[in-house]
Amino acid sequence: MEMPLLDVRDLTVEFATRRGTVQAVKRVNLSIGKGETLGVVGESGSGKSVTSYAVMRILDRAGRIAEGAVSFSGIALRELPEREMQDLRGREISMIFQNPRAALNPIRSVGRQIADVLLQHGQATRANARAKAIEALTQVRIARPEERYDAYPFELSGGMCQRVVIALALACRPRLLIADEPTTGLDVTTQKVVMELVTELTRERGMSTLLITHDLGLAAAYCDRVAVMEKGVVVEQAEAAAIFRAPAHPYTRRLMRATPRPGAGLRDLLPQEAPRPADPPPDPRQGEALLEVAGLVKEYSRGGGLLGRLAGRAAPAPFRAVDGLSFTVRRGESLGLVGESGCGKSTTSMMVMRLLDPTAGSIRLKGQEISGIPARGFASSPLRSRIQMVFQDPTDSLNPRLTAARAIADPILRMGTARGAALRARVEELAGLVGLPRPLLDRFPHQLSGGQKARVGIARAIALDPELVILDEPTAALDVSVQAVVLNLLQDLKLRLGMSYLFVSHDLHVVRLLCDRVIVMRQGRVVEEGPVEQVLEAPRADYTRELLAAIPHPPV
Amino acid sequence: MLRTIASRLGTALPSLAGVVVVTFLLTRVLPGDPAAYFAGPVASPEAIAQIRAELGLDQPLLAQFARYLGDLARGDLGVSLTTGQPVLADIAARLPASIELTLLGLLLAVCTAVPLGVLAALRQGSWIDHLCRLVTTAGVSLPVFFTGLLAVYVFYFLLGWSPAPLGRLDSFMSEPARVTGFFLVDSALAGDGETFRAALAQLLLPAITLAVFALAPLARITRASMLAALSADFVRTARASGLNGRTVVLRYAFRNAMLPVLTTLGMVFSFLLGANVLVEKVFAWPGIGSYAVEALIASDFAPVQGFVLIMAILYILLNLFIDLLYGLVDPRMKEG
Numbered sequence: 074m075e076m077p078l079l080d081v082r083d084l085t086v087e088f089a090t091r092r093g094t095v096q097a098v099k100r101v102n103l104s105i106g107k108g109e110t111l112g113v114v115g116e117s118g119s120g121k122s123v124t125s126y127a128v129m130r131i132l133d134r135a136g137r138i139a140e141g142a143v144s145f146s147g148i149a150l151r152e153l154p155e156r157e158m159q160d161l162r163g164r165e166i167s168m169i170f171q172n173p174r175a176a177l178n179p180i181r182s183v184g185r186q187i188a189d190v191l192l193q194h195g196q197a198t199r200a201n202a203r204a205k206a207i208e209a210l211t212q213v214r215i216a217r218p219e220e221r222y223d224a225y226p227f228e229l230s231g232g233m234c235q236r237v238v239i240a241l242a243l244a245c246r247p248r249l250l251i252a253d254e255p256t257t258g259l260d261v262t263t264q265k266v267v268m269e270l271v272t273e274l275t276r277e278r279g280m281s282t283l284l285i286t287h288d289l290g291l292a293a294a295y296c297d298r299v300a301v302m303e304k305g306v307v308v309e310q311a312e313a314a315a316i317f318r319a320p321a322h323p324y325t326r327r328l329m330r331a332t333p334r335p336g337a338g339l340r341d342l343l344p345q346e347a348p349r350p351a352d353p354p355p356d357p358r359q360g361e362a363l364l365e366v367a368g369l370v371k372e373y374s375r376g377g378g379l380l381g382r383l384a385g386r387a388a389p390a391p392f393r394a395v396d397g398l399s400f401t402v403r404r405g406e407s408l409g410l411v412g413e414s415g416c417g418k419s420t421t422s423m424m425v426m427r428l429l430d431p432t433a434g435s436i437r438l439k440g441q442e443i444s445g446i447p448a449r450g451f452a453s454s455p456l457r458s459r460i461q462m463v464f465q466d467p468t469d470s471l472n473p474r475l476t477a478a479r480a481i482a483d484p485i486l487r488m489g490t491a492r493g494a495a496l497r498a499r500v501e502e503l504a505g506l507v508g509l510p511r512p513l514l515d516r517f518p519h520q521l522s523g524g525q526k527a528r529v530g531i532a533r534a535i536a537l538d539p540e541l542v543i544l545d546e547p548t549a550a551l552d553v554s555v556q557a558v559v560l561n562l563l564q565d566l567k568l569r570l571g572m573s574y575l576f577v578s579h580d581l582h583v584v585r586l587l588c589d590r591v592i593v594m595r596q597g598r599v600v601e602e603g604p605v606e607q608v609l610e611a612p613r614a615d616y617t618r619e620l621l622a623a624i625p626h627p628p629v
Numbered sequence: 630m631l632r633t634i635a636s637r638l639g640t641a642l643p644s645l646a647g648v649v650v651v652t653f654l655l656t657r658v659l660p661g662d663p664a665a666y667f668a669g670p671v672a673s674p675e676a677i678a679q680i681r682a683e684l685g686l687d688q689p690l691l692a693q694f695a696r697y698l699g700d701l702a703r704g705d706l707g708v709s710l711t712t713g714q715p716v717l718a719d720i721a722a723r724l725p726a727s728i729e730l731t732l733l734g735l736l737l738a739v740c741t742a743v744p745l746g747v748l749a750a751l752r753q754g755s756w757i758d759h760l761c762r763l764v765t766t767a768g769v770s771l772p773v774f775f776t777g778l779l780a781v782y783v784f785y786f787l788l789g790w791s792p793a794p795l796g797r798l799d800s801f802m803s804e805p806a807r808v809t810g811f812f813l814v815d816s817a818l819a820g821d822g823e824t825f826r827a828a829l830a831q832l833l834l835p836a837i838t839l840a841v842f843a844l845a846p847l848a849r850i851t852r853a854s855m856l857a858a859l860s861a862d863f864v865r866t867a868r869a870s871g872l873n874g875r876t877v878v879l880r881y882a883f884r885n886a887m888l889p890v891l892t893t894l895g896m897v898f899s900f901l902l903g904a905n906v907l908v909e910k911v912f913a914w915p916g917i918g919s920y921a922v923e924a925l926i927a928s929d930f931a932p933v934q935g936f937v938l939i940m941a942i943l944y945i946l947l948n949l950f951i952d953l954l955y956g957l958v959d960p961r962m963k964e965g
Binding site: 172177193 | 860862863866868869871872885959960961
């Protein structure tokens with residue numbers, strides 16, 4: 074067999090923390106051949122990113138390689154002097170990162186950032202650096218590269234920024250590309266474009282790729298071989314096709330089971346058939362309209378400014394974030410609101426939640442018009458308790474200075490319905506409902522895991538027995554195995570408490586698991602609406618088809 | 630660019646109007662009767678009443694305010710009762726002294742604080758980090774009159790390296806021909822090396838005293854924002870692309886870290902300009918801070934009003950300058 078391009082042997086990485094040394098990566102063995110794409114898959118904390126930083130030797134100051142050897146085309150990287158290592162980075166091995174906008178220097182034009190790398194590695198001279206950087210931008214198919222050379226990251230979209238990061242990484246024609254969650258946070262259609270671009274460019278140049286991802290679907294679609302990591306250890310490594318056909322390790326099986334995919338129901342995602350309470354009989358009022366939204370419009374004025382108006386210039390036409398949206402949520406129903414970023418789905422949920430005033434249109438809750446109540450006054454309305462929300466980021470949506478119990482009690486205290494022992498009893502009851510162990514109630518958010526924080530957020534949302542709960546991408550920040558549990562929990566709660574959900578998401582597969590009907594949105598309008606099976610199995614709109622085709626999923 | 634300046638100045642007008650009203654009211658509310666003060670301790674009530682009428686203090690408040698506004702419109706800030714000079718002339722004579730002192734103090738502070746903060750961030754936990762912490766703690770905790778007096782005691786009294794702390798120039802020297810009002814600049818323009826050295830010698834101790842005080846916030850902000858910049862994602866990208874340490878630290882991290890430092894610099898500058906009264910007192914510096922305090926003690930309205938107004942204008946101009954500078958450094962600021 075030919076010598077691999079990158080060979081990692083028994084790599085162990087340690088981090089010095091306040092509680093002593095922690096091994097983030099334990100005796101990991103990986104190898105990538107020339108032209109091969111290796112996927113490293115795992116959930117947060119599995120050590121997959123740390124492995125790649127160790128290979129690049131860009132661990133932060135607390136981390137160090139404790140053991141093992143890394144060899145790149147015969148060069149021992151661990152022992153290499155920093156000067157020579159620096160010369161390899163970007164020229165022989167380069168990296169692309171998640172959150173591409175943050176990965177670029179915000180106050181330097183993107184073209185000059187590429188030129189910096191070209192100049193550093195002697196691939197360009199002062200005279201031709203601009204031309205070469207423009208060439209690199211052209212190769213990642215950025216339109217009007219001459220103009221984009223002078224653009225700053227904040228002027229470009231997320232997908233465009235990721236292309237710049239790819240251009241930066243590939244500018245010096247390296248032999249190995251390490252892609253660390255390159256599409257996390259991007260829309261599915263953008264993800265597809267970016268991944269295809271990376272695949273095409275690396276294949277064209279005979280490059281090897283190390284793709285680090287939490288998304289099994291992505292790994293299955295783009296990798297030759299896959300290594301699965303759990304808690305710093307590689308538990309399984311095999312051909313991509315083989316690993317999805319016959320996962321050998323229990324962790325891989327669990328991961329695959331938890332990944333939303335066509336043909337799998339909500340209960341299929343859980344590790345095993347856990348005994349569940351029988352679903353209560355359906356609410357007799359089921360089917361009556363709970364929330365009716367009609368002709369909803371939200372406009373934002375675009376610039377102009379006081380001075381412009383004083384100068385007599387006409388204000389530019391306002392931007393319509395939501396453009397005449399109508400839908401109904403029935404009692405006991407879950408309605409999915411799907412679309413890519415900027416489609417107006419979050420604006421819609423904010424208006425229904427009465428955190429934002431609509432420009433026009435009506436929002437009726439149980440037949441009562443609520444769009445007329447100004448957003449700032451709605452908090453004191455008795456209807457406030459009828460609509461509650463579970464937010465996207467379980468960490469950022471909890472006050473870091475409040476304990477879990479206090480966070481759950483917050484809405485009850487605001488409405489003043491209980492206090493003292495009754496309040497504590499209610500909080501404990503809610504914790505029981507969402508499956509949060511009682512001892513955790515007195516912990517602060519930073520002492521809880523992502524899944525536990527999600528449970529706190531859900532308990533808080535249901536504390537006032539709402540009839541409608543808006544779920545704004547409630548699992549987007551969670552690992553797949555946690556997502557599976559949280560989605561099941563939401564379904565159980567809905568059945569038990571007879572709530573209705575308005576589920577806002579970008580992921581059609583997740584929406585399918587929880588929703589009865591789905592609305593696909595684009596540019597503030599409804600593209601398609603219908604029962605979830607019909608929309609996913611036989612989509613009528615081209616845009617829905619495009620969205621569905623863009624979602625990678627494991628071949629099972 | 631011109632439009633930005635015009636619109637920023639436009640937004641400053643309401644705050645300026647507010648300052649005019651507040652200073653007027655504040656000086657009227659202050660305890661003490663200027664008429665009684667100027668009539669002297671043995672004056673008869675008639676004499677006091679006469680002085681009050683001369684000063685216009687017997688008029689209703691609104692009439693006094695209207696008169697004040699009319700004077701302001703003509704550029705007349707009134708006459709100081711203590712010096713007998715027009716306030717504008719007094720301030721024009723003293724402002725350069727304060728600005729020269731503050732600018733040199735700030736320059737010294739920036740030249741020390743920024744490298745110190747950057748090095749402390751780069752070598753976290755090293756001796757230079759500890760030095761930075763020591764200097765910033767000392768800077769904020771030692772009051773300026775104490776550092777000033779200590780400096781005078783050591784460098785003038787004990788060592789004799791420094792001239793007597795008695796104003797901007799030795800009393801035997803003559804002031805350089807006035808061009809800018811800054812002695813260092815004026816003497817340099819006149820090609821008078823001797824005066825330049827003498828002015829610098831006088832300036833150095835008070836400037837260092839101010840610098841020690843201004844250093845603390847600057848060094849702290851530099852260290853903190855440099856640490857934030859160094860752990861930012863784009864610095865990781867820069868390192869992963871093989872850029873050398875110098876480029877990463879200076880071109881990527883440092884330039885981004887300078888943004889909050891710039892903001893702090895503006896605040897520290899305007900603070901120093903008005904608050905260096907103590908330093909001016911210790912070094913007998915003929916600046917506007919001591920001028921305003923003396924006027925305040927004497928219940929002399931006009932100089933106090935003039936001082937506050939001039940400071941407000943300076944503050945607005947300074948913030949405008951910082952905003953424009955920010956726009957040059959940070960492309961995101963050009964919009965909006």
